[in-house]
Structure formats: structure tokens, C-alpha cells
Amino acid sequence: MSEPxxxxxxxxxxxxxxxxxxxxxxxxxxxxxxxxxxxFQVVSWALLMVxxxxxxxxTGGTGASLAALHALTxxxxxxxxMGASLQLLSVATGVAMRSLFPACLASWLYIxxxxxLVAGMGLxxxxxxxxxxIVVILGxxxxxxxxxxxxxxxxxxxxxxxxxxxxLVALALLSAIAAVLILxxxxxxxxxxxxxxxxxxxxxxxxxxxGFMGLFAMGFSYILVPxxxxxxxxxxxxxxxxxxxxxxxxALALAAMLSDGMETPLALGAxxxxxxxxxxxxxxxxxxxxxxxxxxxxxxxxxxRAAWALLLxxxxxxxxxxxxxxxxxxxxxxxxxxxxxxxxSFIGGILGRVLPFLTSMQAHxxxxxxxxxxDMGHQKITLRLHAAGHVSGLVLVAAGIAVDQSLLVLxxxxxxxxxxxxxxxxxxxxxGLNRRLxxxxxx
Amino acid sequence: xxxRWTDADGVHLDLxxxxxxxxxxxxxxxxxxxxxxxxxxxxxxxxxxxxxxQEMGWVWTVQGADNPGTGEAAFVIYLKKAADV
Numbered sequence: 001m002s003e004p005x006x007x008x009x010x011x012x013x014x015x016x017x018x019x020x021x022x023x024x025x026x027x028x029x030x031x032x033x034x035x036x037x038x039x040f041q042v043v044s045w046a047l048l049m050v051x052x053x054x055x056x057x058x059t060g061g062t063g064a065s066l067a068a069l070h071a072l073t074x075x076x077x078x079x080x081x082m083g084a085s086l087q088l089l090s091v092a093t094g095v096a097m098r099s100l101f102p103a104c105l106a107s108w109l110y111i112x113x114x115x116x117l118v119a120g121m122g123l124x125x126x127x128x129x130x131x132x133x134i135v136v137i138l139g140x141x142x143x144x145x146x147x148x149x150x151x152x153x154x155x156x157x158x159x160x161x162x163x164x165x166x167x168l169v170a171l172a173l174l175s176a177i178a179a180v181l182i183l184x185x186x187x188x189x190x191x192x193x194x195x196x197x198x199x200x201x202x203x204x205x206x207x208x209x210x211g212f213m214g215l216f217a218m219g220f221s222y223i224l225v226p227x228x229x230x231x232x233x234x235x236x237x238x239x240x241x242x243x244x245x246x247x248x249x250x251a252l253a254l255a256a257m258l259s260d261g262m263e264t265p266l267a268l269g270a271x272x273x274x275x276x277x278x279x280x281x282x283x284x285x286x287x288x289x290x291x292x293x294x295x296x297x298x299x300x301x302x303x304x305r306a307a308w309a310l311l312l313x314x315x316x317x318x319x320x321x322x323x324x325x326x327x328x329x330x331x332x333x334x335x336x337x338x339x340x341x342x343x344x345s346f347i348g349g350i351l352g353r354v355l356p357f358l359t360s361m362q363a364h365x366x367x368x369x370x371x372x373x374x375d376m377g378h379q380k381i382t383l384r385l386h387a388a389g390h391v392s393g394l395v396l397v398a399a400g401i402a403v404d405q406s407l408l409v410l411x412x413x414x415x416x417x418x419x420x421x422x423x424x425x426x427x428x429x430x431x432g433l434n435r436r437l438x439x440x441x442x443x
Numbered sequence: 444x445x446x447r448w449t450d451a452d453g454v455h456l457d458l459x460x461x462x463x464x465x466x467x468x469x470x471x472x473x474x475x476x477x478x479x480x481x482x483x484x485x486x487x488x489x490x491x492x493x494x495x496x497q498e499m500g501w502v503w504t505v506q507g508a509d510n511p512g513t514g515e516a517a518f519v520i521y522l523k524k525a526a527d528v
Contacts, residue, residue, distance in 0.1 A: 024490060092463055094487045156462040226464045227491055230471050233464055293471055360494035373494055 023090040027362045027434040029103050033083025034355060036111045038427035040075025040118075041344070041420040044068050047122065048397060048413035053406040055397070058332050060201050062129075062185065067122030072339050073208055074114045074136060080347050081216045082106065082143050087358065089147070089164070092223045093154035102146045110139025126186035133182045137175050144168055159239035163219025166247060170211025177204040195258055202257040202331075209314075209338040210250050210274070217346055218243070218281050225285050228301075228353055229292025234284035242284065245277025249315075256322045264323040271319025278315060282308045298374075299387055303349030306391070310341035328402040336401055340416075341394055348390060348423060352383050355430045362434060366441035376433060382426035389419020445469045453480035459516050460486065467492050470522075474501060478524040484516035500525045 047068035048055055058065040086103050090096060097103065117132025119125075147164065154161045177200050184190040190197045226233050249270045256266035285308065289297070317334040356376040363370035370376075377383075393416025400408030445465070446457040456473060458466040466485060470492060473481055483489070488505060496503060503522045511517040 023487075091490060223463070227467070230464075230468060230495070232468060233462075293468075293475065357494050360497065361490045364493040364497070365490060370494075370497070372498060 023094060023096050024361060024365050025087055025090065025097070025100065025103065027358075027438055029100065029107070030083040030087040030358065031431050031434055032107050032111070033079050033086075034351065035427055035431050036114075037076045037079040037083070037347075037351075038420075038424040040071045040079060040114070041348075042417060042424055043118070044071035044076060044340075045393060045413055045416035045420045047071060048416070049410055050122075052400070052409035052413065055409045056329050056332060056401045056404045056406065058335075060198060062121050062124035064122055067118050069335070069339065070114075070121055071118045072344060073213070075118060077213045077339070077343050077347060078140075079110070079114070080351065081213060082110065084220060084354065085147055085150075085164070085216070086143075088220065088223060088354075089150050089154070089160075091361075092160070093150065093157055095150045095153045095155075097146060098149065102142050106139050106143035106146065108139075109135050109142060113139055126182075129182050130186065133179060137179065140171065140175060144171065157223065159222045159234075159236050159243070160219040162240065163215045163222075163243060166243065167212050167215035167219065170207045170215060170250070174204050174207035174212055177207070194260070199257055203254050205335060205338075206250060206253045206257060206318075209335075209343065210246070210253070213343055214311075215243070215246070217343065218246070220350075221281070221285055224350060224354070225288050226292070228294065228297060228357075229289050230294045231288040231292035234288055238280060238284055242277045242280040245273050245280065247277075249274030249277055253318065253322060267319050267322025270322065271315050274315040274318075275312060278311050282311070297353070299383055300349045300352035303345050303352070303387055303390070307342050307346035307349060310337055310345055314338040314342050329404060333398060333401045336398060340397070345390065345394070348386065351423075352379070352386075352426070355427065359430055359434050359437070363437045363441075366438065368437045368441050370437060371433070377426040377429040379426065382422045382429070385422035386419045386426065389415045389417070389422060391419075393417075393419060447473075450482075453482060455482045455484065457484045457516070458486075459484060459514065463491070471495070474499065474522070480524075481522040483518075483520040483522065485518045485520065486516065488518050489520065496522070 045068075047064050050064035050068075054063060055065050055068075060066070086097070113132050113135030115132075116128055117136055120128025120130075120132050147168065151161050151164050151168075180189065180192070181197065181200055181204060184197055190200065195203075222234060222239055225231075249272075252266050252270035252273060256263050256270055259266055289301070314334060314337045317330060317337055321330040321334040356373040356379075359376060360370045360373055393412045393414075396408050396412030396415060398412075400406065400410075400412055445461060448455050454473065454477070456469055458469055461469070466483075466489060470481070470483060470489070474496075488507070493503075501522050502525050503520050506519045506521070508515065508517050508519075
């Protein structure tokens with residue numbers, strides 16, 4: 001056996017010798033998405049306070065509520081999926097991106113496009129919405145092309161890759177519906193083939209919340225949860241079964257949204273399939289956590305566990321809303337629990353661990369010695385404040401929607417904004433640390 | 444399935460051909476059991492592992508092969524407990 005190579009000139013962990021290559025992107029590419037997501041999280045909670053009386057009864061139409069919803073879905077959730085997929089899928093699958101330019105181009109289109117679209121929705125400006133919508137869809141197309149190239153060449157991680165394909169199918173459908181909805185707001189083109197604005201908006205929500213973002217959240221979990229817990233990957237067959245059940249649930253939910261007269265049985269069937277599929281997925285994740293070598297995963301995974309509970313609650317509320325239950329402002333309550341509850345809680349929890357982890361990997365890749373993971377981003381203050389603000393904001397806004405009390409929505413929006421500001425602080429600290437470590441590596 | 448053998452310079456793990464997270468788990472199991480120097484033979488640089496290795500007080504050097512053949516390791520990673528360096 002050959003001797004280890006001579007001691008490196010810089011004596012710290014992670015010295016890379018002899019042209020070792022990794023699939024890590026330059027830090028500024030994923031971080032621009034994560035920083036934007038943290039900013040939009042503040043915007044989405046703050047917009048709930050603009051017209052809290054409208055939030056509880058929100059069923060569509062332009063204004064602060066629509067802007068808040070899309071600041072969250074496009075600005076936080078999809079933004080995070082884009083940044084995470086570009087970085088994590090390359091590293092986890094070992095497939096290198098052919099060029100960094102498309103990833104940069106996607107960010108140049110998508111980030112300002114989302115800001116324009118959200119502003120247009122808030123101001124009720126159809127030209128801004130149309131412009132923002134076109135630029136957002138272009139950004140998503142560029143990102144999708146990059147992702148398709150990675151998924152197509154990925155040699156393993158089949159469960160995650162399969163979720164990625166289906167998520168992209170959902171994205172294509174929901175984007176097409178979004179374009180029709182924006183067109184209708186300006187030019188009144190609906191109904192088409194009997195589907196009116198409300199039905200298409202509901203289908204758009206299902207495809208976005210459970211389809212595009214929900215499937216990516218499930219798929220990434222099969223990489224991230226075992227990685228953080230240091231546990232074996234869940235059985236692929238069970239992951240596929242969970243995916244199939246969730247897809248069946250989504251298909252039934254779409255049928256319920258678009259049907260005339262069969263809404264109740266279809267919606268309840270969708271909820272049943274969704275509950276079994278999501279329950280199986282959550283069971284696999286809990287099994288991975290239980291089997292993991294790392295047992296203490298901190299506050300972040302408390303949020304993730306809460307998110308899984310909120311996923312099940314969202315499916316039940318969705319089933320009830322689809323079946324025609326309109327007490328407690330059920331459709332709005334469902335949309336809030338799905339987006340701010342399940343998806344935002346999950347992403348907040350995961351990013352709380354991913355951002356320090358990525359920073360550490362970047363530093364090691366450049367031959368730098370980073371701080372300990374737990375010492376990055378003033379986590380004892382920022383992440384605790386974020387979790388407290390986020391959870392209390394969720395409870396108050398959900399209660400405000402259910403009992404139609406704008407004061408509760410206002411208070412919840414304020415607490416959620418404080419939590420989001422704390423998360424922004426955490427993210428800014430992490431980005432600053434990446435910049436310093438990168439600058440040191442250059443010198 | 445990983446291959447494990449002991450040489451004059453310590454324990455070796457051949458983790459080529461394994462899909463994530465199996466290589467990471469094999470390394471963690473090994474370093475949880477012993478502080479002895481460890482040499483890893485891998486297809487890909489294990490960058491997911493670095494933050495945890497640092498937290499656990501290990502240091503390492505990475506050697507990349509210029510043109511690894513089929514079935515040969517593209518990276519050899521030499522791991523030591525920090526106090527041993």
C-alpha cells in the first residue's frame with residue numbers, strides 16, 4: 001500500500017490534493033436562491049398584515065392576500081427548491097452540470113420575475129402580473145432544462161429522481177394553468193371547456209402545493225433525512241408506493257376540482273389516498289430518524305416533524321374543503337395550512353441545517369477550515385426566534401381564518417414576520433460567512 | 444458491499460460502487476468504533492461527510508486519481524484523528 005501523500009502546506013481538514021473535483025457549485029449560485037427565499041419569507045408574512053380582514057375570506061382575486069400567497073409559493077418554496085436542487089442533486093448524484101450559465105440565467109430571470117409578479121398581484125396591475133408571469137415561467141423553463149439534464153444522467157437515487165420527474169410534470173401543468181389565470185384576470189377568457197376561474201385556481205393550488213413542491217419535498221427528504229440522521233436510505237419500493245399513492249390522490253383531487261356533481265366522493269377519495277401515501281412517506285422518514293446514528297438533530301428537526309403533522313392535517317382539511325365543507329373558512333384554512341404550515345415549516349427546518357452544512361462543504365472544498373456547524377449564523381438566537389415566531393404565527397393566523405377574526409390574523413402576521421426576520425438574519429450571516437471563506441481561499 | 448482490510452498504515456475501506464448514503468454510513472460506523480487511521484477508496488469525493496468529520500475531530504487529506512480505470516477508486520482519502528496528526 002502506498003504511503004499517504006506528503007503533508008499539505010495548509011494543515012487543516014479537507015485539503016484537496018491532485019486535482020480532486022467535486023460537484024459543488026460556486027457558493028453564490030445556491031445562496032442567491034436561499035437569500036432571496038429568506039427575503040420573500042419576510043414579505044409573505046408581512047403582506048398578511050396589509051389587509052387582515054380579507055385573509056380569512058380569501059377565495060381569489062388580486063390584492064395583498066394573493067400577493068402574500070405567491071410571495072410564499074414562488075418566492076420562498078419554489079425559490080428554495082431551485083437552489084437546493086441545483087446544488088444537492090449534483091452532489092448527491094455525482095452528475096456535474098455541463099455549464100453554470102443556465103443556473104445563473106434561471107436566477108436572473110426567476111428572482112426579479114417573482115418580485116414583479118408579486119408586486120403586480122398586490123397592486124392589482126395586470127401588465128405587471130403578465131410581465132412577471134412570463135419572466136417567472138422563462139426562469140422556471142431554464143431551471144427545468146438544467147434539472148432534466150441532471151435527472152436524465154443520474155446513475156442512482158432512483159426514488160428521488162422519480163419524484164423529481166413527477167414534480168416537473170406538475171410544474172408544467174400548474175404553469176400552464178397559471179398563464180391562463182393571469183390572462184383571465186386581464187381579459188376574461190374563462191370559462192374554457194366548462195372550467196371557470198375558481199376551478200382552475202383550485203387545480204393550480206393542488207398541483208403546486210401537493211404536486212410540484214410537495215413531491216420535491218418528499219423526494220429530497222430521501223436524500224436529506226438519511227444524510228442528517230446518518231441512517232440507511234429508506235426502501236425504494238416503499239418510497240415508490242408512497243409516491244404512487246400520493247399521485248393517485250393528486251389525480252383524484254384534480255378530478256374533484258374540475259368535476260360537476262362528483263366533488264364529494266372524489267375529494268374524499270383523494271384525501272384517503274393522500275393520507276395513506278403521506279403517512280407511508282412519514283413512516284419511512286421516522287424510521288430513518290430512529291435508525292440514524294445521530295439522534296439529536298436539534299430545533300430544525302422539531303420543525304420538520306411539525307411539518308409532517310401539518311401535511312396530514314392539510315390533506316384532511318383539503319378533503320373537507322373539496323367535499324364542500326365551508327365552515328371555518330375551510331378552503332382558505334386548507335390553503336394556509338398547506339403552504340405556510342406544511343411546506344414553509346418543512347423548508348424552514350431543512351434550511352436551518354442545510355445552510356451551515358453547505359457552508360462547511362464549500363469551505364472544505366476550498367481548503368478552508370469553517371466554524372463548527374452549530375456556531376454558524378447565531379443559531380441559538382436566530383433559529384430559536386424563527387421557530388417561535390413561525391409556530392405562533394401559524395397558530396394565530398390559522399385561528400384567525402377559522403373564526404374570521406382579523407385581529408388574530410394581524411397578530412399572527414406580526415409574529416410570523418418577526419420569525420421570518422430572524423431567519424433572514426441567520427441567512428445573511430451564513431452568506432457573509434461564505435463570502436469571507438471564499439475571499440480567504442482566493443488569497 | 445464495502446470491502447475492509449487492514450494494512451501496515453491502518454484500516455482500509457473500499458467504498459467504490461456504493462450508492463449514497465451507504466459510503467457515509469460505513470465510514471461513520473468505522474470511526475465510531477475506532478480512532479485508528481483509516482484510508483477510504485471511493486468513486487466520488489465524500490463532501491457530504493466533511494462537516495461531520497470535522498465535528499468529530501478528524502482530519503484528512505484527499506488524493507484524486509488522474510485517470511481511474513473501471514472499478515478503480517477515483518479518490519483516496521486518508522483520515523486521522525486530530526490528536527494523531
